[in-house]
Amino acid sequence: xxxxIVPALKVLRPAAMLVIVILVxxxxxxxxxxxxxxxxxxxQPIAFSHKIHAGDNEVPCLYCHxxxxxxxxxxxxxxxxxxxxxxxVATEKPQIRLLMSYWENREPIPWIKVHDLPDxxxxxxxxxxxxxxxxxxxxxxxxxxxxxxxxxxAVDGSAEVGHPWKMGLCLSCHRENEVVNGTDCLTCHK
Amino acid sequence: MPNIDRREFLKLVGxxxxxxxxxxxxxxxxxxxxxxxxxxxxxxxxxxxxxxxFYNSVCSMCPAGCGISVRTREGRAKKIEGNPAHPVSQxxxxxxxxxGLQALYNPDRLTAPMRRAGAGDAGSFEEITWEQGLKxxxxxxxxxxxxxxxxxxxxxxxxxxxxxxQLLESFMRQLGSSRLLHYDFDHPHxxxxxxxxxxxxxxxxxxxxxxxxxxxxxxxxxxxxxxxxVHHSLGFGExxxxxxxxxxxxxxxxxxxxxxxxxxxxxxxxxxxTEGILALGMAHHIVxxxxxxxxxxxxxxxxxxxxxxxxxxxxxxxxATTITRLADSFADTAPSLAIGGGAAGNHSNGVDTLxxxxxxxxxxxxxxQEGGLVFNPEPAGPASQQHQASYSAxxxxxxxxxxxxxxxxxxxxxxxxxxLPPTAEFAEALAQIPLVVSLSSFLDExxxxxxVILPSHTYxxxxxxxxxxxxxxxxxxxxxxxVVSPLYNTRGTGDIILDLARRMGAxxxxxxxxxxxxxxxxxxxxxxxGDAQTLAQDFDAFWTSVLKAGAWGETTxxxxxxxxxxxxxxxxxxxxxxxxxxxxxxxxxxxxxxxANFHDGRGANLPWMQELPxxxxxVVYGSWVEVNPVTxxxxxxxxxxxxxxQSPHGQLRVPVFIYPAIMPNVIAIPIGQGxxxxxxxxxxxxxxxxxxxxxxxxxxxxxxxxxxxxxxxTATGGRVKLVKTSGVSRDLGRDIVQHTxxxxxxxxxxxxxxxxxxxxx
Numbered sequence: 015x016x017x018x019i020v021p022a023l024k025v026l027r028p029a030a031m032l033v034i035v036i037l038v039x040x041x042x043x044x045x046x047x048x049x050x051x052x053x054x055x056x057x058q059p060i061a062f063s064h065k066i067h068a069g070d071n072e073v074p075c076l077y078c079h080x081x082x083x084x085x086x087x088x089x090x091x092x093x094x095x096x097x098x099x100x101x102x103v104a105t106e107k108p109q110i111r112l113l114m115s116y117w118e119n120r121e122p123i124p125w126i127k128v129h130d131l132p133d134x135x136x137x138x139x140x141x142x143x144x145x146x147x148x149x150x151x152x153x154x155x156x157x158x159x160x161x162x163x164x165x166x167x168a169v170d171g172s173a174e175v176g177h178p179w180k181m182g183l184c185l186s187c188h189r190e191n192e193v194v195n196g197t198d199c200l201t202c203h204k
Numbered sequence: 205m206p207n208i209d210r211r212e213f214l215k216l217v218g219x220x221x222x223x224x225x226x227x228x229x230x231x232x233x234x235x236x237x238x239x240x241x242x243x244x245x246x247x248x249x250x251x252x253x254x255x256x257x258f259y260n261s262v263c264s265m266c267p268a269g270c271g272i273s274v275r276t277r278e279g280r281a282k283k284i285e286g287n288p289a290h291p292v293s294q295x296x297x298x299x300x301x302x303x304g305l306q307a308l309y310n311p312d313r314l315t316a317p318m319r320r321a322g323a324g325d326a327g328s329f330e331e332i333t334w335e336q337g338l339k340x341x342x343x344x345x346x347x348x349x350x351x352x353x354x355x356x357x358x359x360x361x362x363x364x365x366x367x368x369x370q371l372l373e374s375f376m377r378q379l380g381s382s383r384l385l386h387y388d389f390d391h392p393h394x395x396x397x398x399x400x401x402x403x404x405x406x407x408x409x410x411x412x413x414x415x416x417x418x419x420x421x422x423x424x425x426x427x428x429x430x431x432x433x434v435h436h437s438l439g440f441g442e443x444x445x446x447x448x449x450x451x452x453x454x455x456x457x458x459x460x461x462x463x464x465x466x467x468x469x470x471x472x473x474x475x476x477x478t479e480g481i482l483a484l485g486m487a488h489h490i491v492x493x494x495x496x497x498x499x500x501x502x503x504x505x506x507x508x509x510x511x512x513x514x515x516x517x518x519x520x521x522x523x524a525t526t527i528t529r530l531a532d533s534f535a536d537t538a539p540s541l542a543i544g545g546g547a548a549g550n551h552s553n554g555v556d557t558l559x560x561x562x563x564x565x566x567x568x569x570x571x572x573q574e575g576g577l578v579f580n581p582e583p584a585g586p587a588s589q590q591h592q593a594s595y596s597a598x599x600x601x602x603x604x605x606x607x608x609x610x611x612x613x614x615x616x617x618x619x620x621x622x623x624l625p626p627t628a629e630f631a632e633a634l635a636q637i638p639l640v641v642s643l644s645s646f647l648d649e650x651x652x653x654x655x656v657i658l659p660s661h662t663y664x665x666x667x668x669x670x671x672x673x674x675x676x677x678x679x680x681x682x683x684x685x686x687v688v689s690p691l692y693n694t695r696g697t698g699d700i701i702l703d704l705a706r707r708m709g710a711x712x713x714x715x716x717x718x719x720x721x722x723x724x725x726x727x728x729x730x731x732x733x734g735d736a737q738t739l740a741q742d743f744d745a746f747w748t749s750v751l752k753a754g755a756w757g758e759t760t761x762x763x764x765x766x767x768x769x770x771x772x773x774x775x776x777x778x779x780x781x782x783x784x785x786x787x788x789x790x791x792x793x794x795x796x797x798x799x800a801n802f803h804d805g806r807g808a809n810l811p812w813m814q815e816l817p818x819x820x821x822x823v824v825y826g827s828w829v830e831v832n833p834v835t836x837x838x839x840x841x842x843x844x845x846x847x848x849x850q851s852p853h854g855q856l857r858v859p860v861f862i863y864p865a866i867m868p869n870v871i872a873i874p875i876g877q878g879x880x881x882x883x884x885x886x887x888x889x890x891x892x893x894x895x896x897x898x899x900x901x902x903x904x905x906x907x908x909x910x911x912x913x914x915x916x917x918t919a920t921g922g923r924v925k926l927v928k929t930s931g932v933s934r935d936l937g938r939d940i941v942q943h944t945x946x947x948x949x950x951x952x953x954x955x956x957x958x959x960x961x962x963x964x965x
Contacts, residue, residue, distance in 0.1 A: 031216060035219050036223040038220070039219070039223030039224040040223045040226055042224050043226060044227040046228060081254060084252060094245065125240065127238065127241050
């Protein structure tokens, strides 16, 4: 008996092509999002510009992030810190008025966290600041950013804007600076 | 290649476009939710984010007064440990103290002032403001005070010491009321009375466990809940291991093996209530054998004439050879120490029993000795033991309420509806009082019957201080400071009382605006009494150093000179214990004991304590009755069988736990469970043995003889599975644990050199 699969293919072909196109499309869309959307640069409640503060006016990082030199976390300045200057400085700008409205209502500003490490990484700012590692080494050229973005001037050049930190970044720097026990698992994972 | 027509092509392009968008959104939806960095509005001065800040304070989970050190991060309390600088706890802390965090963060805390909604509808409250609540109470107090009817106000508090106690006292004096009662279920009234009688001391002495070489404990579960368990545990460890050639011996005398009994070298079950007779039997032997040579030897010989070892053996069930052996070693070992309390003090002859224990210490010359008992000096701060209310005082208060003599009752922290037997009819009495105000942090059984609730801070949020009782042989004090900002709309007990004092027009005498201010005022007086070194710094520096260290001490010690009043010797004697209920109807003696986890029930709302296995039985989340294996065999009971326990005053249904280390005619139930209120973790779990206690009294103190109730046991046929972490409690022929049944000598005990005393019933 001569059985041909051609008639069956004729029926199935459009459906098969549709499935293939949809799958390719899904992958393409997912990849496009992952590659081109700077996911780690969210819009903040106040359009605070590091470029104006740290860049143009050369305010030192530790002036606001005072905890960095003595605590694991760098800390976000209290609203009172912002107000300390902005009672006098640039009081007419709309974003400063927004800041003052938080202050007058005694409400904290709900900043969105940009730089984050997984919970299984034990990182402390204190050691790195005391070792005179520049903040920009990991945080990138913050002084040029209007809106903060995860970025890294990674020593091996592998990290690009928009990429989260990977373990290679830590390790290459630890190797380069010959940190004691710098590549030991328990140094960061404990 | 198949040819695709235009229609087909557009269809594919459309589908492709939609799916690219779909893929894009899929990734978008899978992204982590943004985390927020919420800054402070005002930068706090006392902590840095990411760094621990430690505050020293005082534990208030039980009356021992241990020093604690609380780790806080970003203004939140994270962990409680003992404060190494505090002489009581020396860095140690018990499980209940560790679980204090769960009192702070408890989801069932009262978060705002409340008033009973509608007419007398139990358990239904409406939220009010502090001003409303304080005004309602303050106005009433003001009226009563102006009409000179202040005695119609009663204040009932948990046992508090230090300046809060002083504040309550002057508050009540301003009202013109004598009805100030401190009530704790486990307050050792009989121990205080016995020490007053024998030593003429109104304070407890310091029991120097650390330096003793032989400890005889008559019923005092000193490692678990007797007076200051953390300090005793430290002393226990030191006496065993801190001296190179000396390892102290511990002998525990009690009808049911407690944790202290399990840790002892020798556990001796004497018939319940005969511990004092046993002590006098030993005393008789010491005097008769010439091991005591004091001038009053003749008087002792006369007083103890009836307590020959044979007569005592007959009464106590402990063999005469054991009595003489213990008496000889107690007299020969120096220093040795006898302590008594717990169930031994909670019989109808409680005071006499503890006087007999003191007599042993006297005859073995342990008084004022290192390793014996040392008298404490006057505490540096206010102490108010005289306000401790016995069971009889509570019954009187209830009676006064029923007679309509009380208009306002203010309750602080204590929970008498749970810790008094129903025969006291305390709940009924509360219903007769027009205004019942509770300052509790939780909706416990008593607070549920209140008319107005003015919720207090927990101890981790409030100011206070403590002068531990007993002292450490020298005077100790500590300030309890808030370690976190208040979580809810609550206020400190002291602040509430100060506010009420202002409202009733007593601010000329009680002028302080806050408890912190009053504490500073009180501590300034302590500072001014200080030595040159203290006065070299100004008061603020002194105050800061006391807060920082979490403890403060004076080197003054108590009196060492002691001469016994001869009348005491003549009056020595212990009558046989009296029990409620006849032996025919109620063949068993109920031994209720303070749970290691819940103390007198106050810890039952802490889930950590609920899930912590009981140290002796490993049972979690529930109640059980401990029954000797021989008894269980006779009654054909096995573990988990539900039995009805009937006393002359009530009945409980509870599962059986087979417990080899209990006398066959005694059954034991832990106190602490069986709450009808007190939050989701405590409510409707287990039974409360206090409910079936008979109102049998110790006549000298008027204290409840809580170990003097007889009960009967009836199998119901029902059965539950006990939740416990251990497997079988028997060694199944592996010969790893030596144990005895009734009247059985275990021969292998001799080989293992574990002294075991035979049990006779």
